[in-house]
Amino acid sequence: DRILNYDERIAQLREHALSASKSNVIFHGFTDAAEKSVAALREKLDPAALDRAVDILAKAETIYLIGLRRSFPISSYMAYAFGKLGVRSILVDGVGGLAPEQFAQAAVNDAVLAISFTPYASETVTLAQSARARNVPIVSVTDSPFSPLAQVADCWLEASEANFEGFRSMAATLTLAMTLTVAIAETAQLDVALALAGLSESVQVTGTAASAEIATGTTIATTYKASTIELLPVGRTIAAATPLAPSVTDNGR
Numbered sequence: 001d002r003i004l005n006y007d008e009r010i011a012q013l014r015e016h017a018l019s020a021s022k023s024n025v026i027f028h029g030f031t032d033a034a035e036k037s038v039a040a041l042r043e044k045l046d047p048a049a050l051d052r053a054v055d056i057l058a059k060a061e062t063i064y065l066i067g068l069r070r071s072f073p074i075s076s077y078m079a080y081a082f083g084k085l086g087v088r089s090i091l092v093d094g095v096g097g098l099a100p101e102q103f104a105q106a107a108v109n110d111a112v113l114a115i116s117f118t119p120y121a122s123e124t125v126t127l128a129q130s131a132r133a134r135n136v137p138i139v140s141v142t143d144s145p146f147s148p149l150a151q152v153a154d155c156w157l158e159a160s161e162a163n164f165e166g167f168r169s170m171a172a173t174l175t176l177a178m179t180l181t182v183a184i185a186e187t188a189q190l191d192v193a194l195a196l197a198g199l200s201e202s203v204q205v206t207g208t209a210a211s212a213e214i215a216t217g218t219t220i221a222t223t224y225k226a227s228t229i230e231l232l233p234v235g236r237t238i239a240a241a242t243p244l245a246p247s248v249t250d251n252g253r
Helices: 006-016 022-044 047-058 069-085 099-103 122-133 148-152 171-197 226-231 238-244
Strands: 063-066 089-092 111-115 138-142 155-158
Touching: 022 171, 047 111, 047 138, 047 155, 047 171, 063 069, 063 099, 063 122, 069 089, 069 111, 069 171, 089 099, 099 122, 111 122, 111 171, 122 138, 122 148, 138 148, 138 171
Parallel strands: 063 089, 063 111, 111 138, 138 155
Antiparallel strands: none
16 A cells, blocks of 8 residues: 555544544554554564574674664664663664764674664665675564565564554554563673683692791800999809890709
């Protein structure tokens, strides 16, 4: 089906809201679309594909998040959450037309998460194709196996959004983004913990003790001047002065 432009969507909305509160009609319309989107995601999501996507992204040194135009709220949320969870990522936002430069350092030990839906943001497709040419692992979130992002991805996840009067919900895509973000952080932290647990380290100390020389004899000598002996209140003989020397005691002999 042809995608309605925004003027046509507003006109269609007015048509259906003539007989009721417009804001109430809009609210119920979007909640219904959100519920349908999440229900479809739950039904269609391949658990094996989800596990593979998490594995690819959790192993990456840096995750490059590419989601432009309508998908930008999704990629920017993931960049915010990864920052809080300690997962290294780069948000390719294309500010100033610098998306190619922001993406220039991506290498095979990194990974790309590319997000886009019909009619597909051309710059997102171009960057994903560039990643494929450089053998950078790619996980894509898109809405069809015929999507150009699905064609170049190592693993792709399908998220199709229901719409209300032409305005598509983002509920399913955000649910999937939150799932990926938390699962990647948990897996990356577990991998680090297991790697650390596998390390062992030992320290061996060798050396020789310094030998100590123990004296086997002691010689003590003390010299007194004759004038000093004359002043002492003891006998004036050598025998009487000898006990005044350090470490000498009179044993009575």
